[in-house]
Amino acid sequence: MLLAIDCGNTNTVFSIWTGDRFIATWRIATDHKRTADEYHVWLSSLMMLTRTEATITDAIISSTVPRVVFNLRVLCNRYFDCRPLVVGKPECRLPVAPRVDQGTTVGPDRLVNTVGAHDRHGGDLIVVDFGTATTFDVVDTDGAYIGGVIAPGVNLSLEALHMAAAALPHVDISRPARAIGTNTVACMQSGVYWGYIGLVEGIVREVRKERDRPMKVIATGGLASLFAQDTELFDSVEDDLTMHGLMLIDRYNKELETA
Numbered sequence: 001m002l003l004a005i006d007c008g009n010t011n012t013v014f015s016i017w018t019g020d021r022f023i024a025t026w027r028i029a030t031d032h033k034r035t036a037d038e039y040h041v042w043l044s045s046l047m048m049l050t051r052t053e054a055t056i057t058d059a060i061i062s063s064t065v066p067r068v069v070f071n072l073r074v075l076c077n078r079y080f081d082c083r084p085l086v087v088g089k090p091e092c093r094l095p096v097a098p099r100v101d102q103g104t105t106v107g108p109d110r111l112v113n114t115v116g117a118h119d120r121h122g123g124d125l126i127v128v129d130f131g132t133a134t135t136f137d138v139v140d141t142d143g144a145y146i147g148g149v150i151a152p153g154v155n156l157s158l159e160a161l162h163m164a165a166a167a168l169p170h171v172d173i174s175r176p177a178r179a180i181g182t183n184t185v186a187c188m189q190s191g192v193y194w195g196y197i198g199l200v201e202g203i204v205r206e207v208r209k210e211r212d213r214p215m216k217v218i219a220t221g222g223l224a225s226l227f228a229q230d231t232e233l234f235d236s237v238e239d240d241l242t243m244h245g246l247m248l249i250d251r252y253n254k255e256l257e258t259a
């Protein structure tokens with residue numbers, strides 16, 4: 001069985017697969033201080049609690065936080081007796097190489113989203129991932145990642161207001177009932193919520209103009225479904241996109257090994 005780990009700047013998601021069949025998924029806050037032993041206690045307790053019978057034989061990791069990879073590698077070596085594939089490392093092959101400026105390092109999550117979305121939808125695509133940052137990944141007809149956009153994340157934007165202005169409280173994102181806020185919290189929520197709808201629609205419009213062709217928009221990340229309520233933009237909202245991409249990249253590398 002495969003253990004796929006998607007480590008973002010805020011959360012780390014683990015999922016288990018048998019072949020291309022999804023078994024289970026669990027989420028933990030990203031913390032570079034967490035040790036391999038701690039991961040294992042957490043993971044094995046969840047497996048027991050949910051009666052998930054899994055014998056992990058392989059692992060794949062995508063991490064936007066380089067320093068957590070060490071302990072995740074130790075977890076795989078020590079407890080599952082396997083060497084994980086790490087997306088972005090030379091030994092982890094991708095079906096189609098990204099076409100970007102020489103010397104640039106694309107976030108592994110964006111490469112993984114590209115593979116997952118191209119498998120499901122072909123090209124051309126824009127993948128919008130609402131994470132710590134909101135990323136837009138442009139996928140060419142042949143499945144190559146050819147660039148995109150990085151915007152401040154939804155929670156980051158709210159946090160930035162709170163950090164920079166003495167009178168602005170910490171606020172969680174929610175869909176405000178009205179655009180005109182009649183108290184501070186409602187004003188901040190409106191600014192970020194409707195500002196974000198405008199940001200996503202504006203960026204997609206400009207990207208489509210530049211590419212001058214029809215492009216499907218696939219949304220992922222915890223907050224995608226919140227924004228989907230107020231825009232017609234998304235052809236599909238898929239929370240499991242990154243995990244699907246990880247499973248495909250692992251399978252692709254295995255096929256290369258046995259070929």
Ligand SMILES: Nc1ncnc2c1ncn2[C@@H]1O[C@H](COP(=O)(O)OP(=O)(O)O)[C@@H](O)[C@H]1O
Nearest residue numbers: 008009010011012130131132133155221222223
């Ligand atoms: N269902 C949800 N409702 C509200 N906030 C969410 C939800 N899912 C994720 N978030 C928040 O969205 C932000 C991005 O989360 P996540 O997609 O896990 O980011 P990353 O992949 O960068 O770690 C975080 O601040 C997280 O707390």
Ligand SMILES: CC(C)(COP(=O)(O)O)[C@@H](O)C(=O)NCCC(=O)O
Nearest residue numbers: 008009064106107109131132133150
């Ligand atoms: C843009 C990101 C911070 C998004 O990460 P996330 O929000 O998932 O934690 C990540 O993809 C990253 O570190 N990218 C490197 C730069 C690039 O993709 O061009």
Ligand SMILES: [K+]
Nearest residue numbers: 008109129131
């Ligand atoms: K992510």
